[in-house]
Amino acid sequence: MKFIVCFAIIMLLLPFPSYGERDESIEGILDEITEELLREYIQTLQDFGPRVTGSIACREAAEYIEAQFEEYGLIVREDNWTYHGYEDINIEATLTGENTSSDEIYIICAHYDSVPGSPGADDNGSGTAAVLAAAKVLSKYKFEHTIRFVTFSGEEQGLLGSREYAAEAYENGDNIVAVLNADMIGYAETNEGRTHVIIEETESSSWITNIAINMSIEYEIGLEIVREPSYPYSDHASFLQYGFDAIFFFEYEFNEYYHSSEDTIDKMDLDYATRVTKLIVATLIELAGLKEGDYENPIVKIEKPHGHLYINNREIIPLPHDSTIVIGKIEIEVYALDNESGIDSVEFYIDGRMVAKDEQPPYQWLWDERALLLHKIGVKAYDRAGNEGYDEVKIWIFNF
Template structure:
């Protein structure tokens, strides 16, 4: 009997050890990604993203055709941290995302076919072009609307690969909203990806796409996906970011939803593995959230492409309203989701390094200046590969210089700027090489701009008695409080004048010559102005000129000068 009990006990132990715990399969014999999905399924609240805000009722969002599960594609197993990816996402920070968000929302509401939407499209096109991408407008007309998708392409280095990986968002908004989160956040992620990844090389081709017409029913992306299908484009994976910047607390900001169809689960699996490998840099937990047809990824499902959508965990209560502004976003959350998208894209398209960006530039120049004055600054940087360099100055007053160049590595370049307002400014410079590798920004160069004060009143010295026909020498000098060069206007009171002679250094006494041909009493007037045209008060000198008749006139003149020098009160009586 004891022996039978012992055998039964051993059998029970064996059965318990092989049974799943809490409904989860033993990880040694199951797909770890399926296991992960089971562990986090309680986080999925079943909420779907909102429908496009201005979609006409008769536009039907098509269901995807291909629902076949792909276990993993394209045979790339993510098992270890890639130092290049760490380098990339560490350069994607809040300031970068904020800059793009400010630029995008500055256009105001961007409904499809509006001037603001067109201007936003031009801005995105110019940004892509400045990164050295192959750029095109993808014009479309569909369902009574017309618009422009903006596409930038980074060609892969593997000539045997026709694979294309695509990151996208929509840059249009509803009519009453500046669209910061919907979908400025996704557009900022695409722009940041284009900026950073343009500095690296990849085995496979990457497309950076900003869609128009999303709020009218995914119109731009529908036409794009249809065209890609007709062209036979091998788009392997699409990463769509739509509303990725809102969270009400730190817990919500630790989750990101991903919408997927069955065929596209492998992309979610890949991004989940990325989120775990780089968790210290991302701090995000992936929440697979099933199928949703409410954003541009669904257009790709319609044409049998694999695509997923990244979407904030807590729905933004301000969406499609005037309050969808940057201030109502969680900027750091938007940055971390952007990092996740960029890291996933970099891994799938197989990042490589070819070009080393230039070193951080060094900027020199004045530390003080005057409002309205053109001020020159100097910059240089070293490129390890001796590529020619271009420099862009951020003047700290809302203006940038644009890219200046080319200059040789270590060559000193100069640029000038006029500060119109009295204030303090921090100037910085970035360098990029001819391979589009960009340096980090220089250290700030601080400058104080002060008021342009008028020159002080000039002082005129010279003879007070003279005779006609003799060249007279007068000395005139003034000081400028801002130490600018000076110009002098001199009225000789005989119908002639010197019209702003100069420039002369501030504080230097200048000799001017003049000859009178008629006798009489004259009042010489002098004024000074600075480089910027600001004029000070005038000074005057009184002069009595005798008409020359005989040699005795000269004797009389000298006698008068001696008498008046002894009795100055006579000077006022004569004049």
């Protein structure tokens, strides 16, 4: 009996068993998806005013989306479409897969247009924000297969942009394996709403939902998935029509302000939007196959000169406020560390001009040039995966 009690106590003290095989890199990526990030995207989209297909506001939103994709270093394409008197553009960004023998493509998508009179924060600033957040956080990583981040216009007129896009992909023979569509993912009223999300699927695309369910459990996203049959009311339907497997993420409690002037960010639950976005991104990561590797920037620090008075390369006395004064020549000494792939090289800069490169530790360079008054020493350390770290120090120097 005593033994059983002890055993029970020990079991209680042990940490909870984790589900499946949780990947630390994936956890790190999901942590980068924050409420603040989504708020910025959604607020910006809302501030353009109603993004009616063909309007200036819609085009401004497209340009904003394009600028974000470009900032994240993705390959960006404007995809013009016309249909029965309507015309506008879809914006596509591509993160090419590392596996050159794979032609598989995985798509995360959302429509960015809204109906007349509606600022479209939830419909569909929320889904567009999910695509932008995915692009921002995933662009720093490498994947086996190709990921496309796509935002459509013309959705509110009958899925026009996505239909043209899917038709073109079909004609090109693109091997689109799975499509994750997000449309209205940021509204919840009750605790039940906050803990559930709908995924619309077909028989052939339900395998993608299975992955989403696993990811929600494994990464404790706090969303129970409610499977529903697919209705042709958002852009995933365009892909299904052309035989591509697609699912649709949709808030559990319907936003009563949708298609009205009151579809604004203050009516939304951004914590909920953040968790749904994490769920979609986690599913996408699992599909596209995250490549293990070194994604961390190296640590780099100028150890000398720093916070002292130096005369002819000799440290004399510490100075207050980390200030640094150098008289005569100075050996710049750098601490650089990279725990994954290791340090490749360290570059030395004076006032932004590269003056030396060192590929062997200890990383140092003797600066003995005529220099007077205030100057900036910068150092860049690269690891073998191409990530970089930077440090700089401003010094007063008197080297005649």
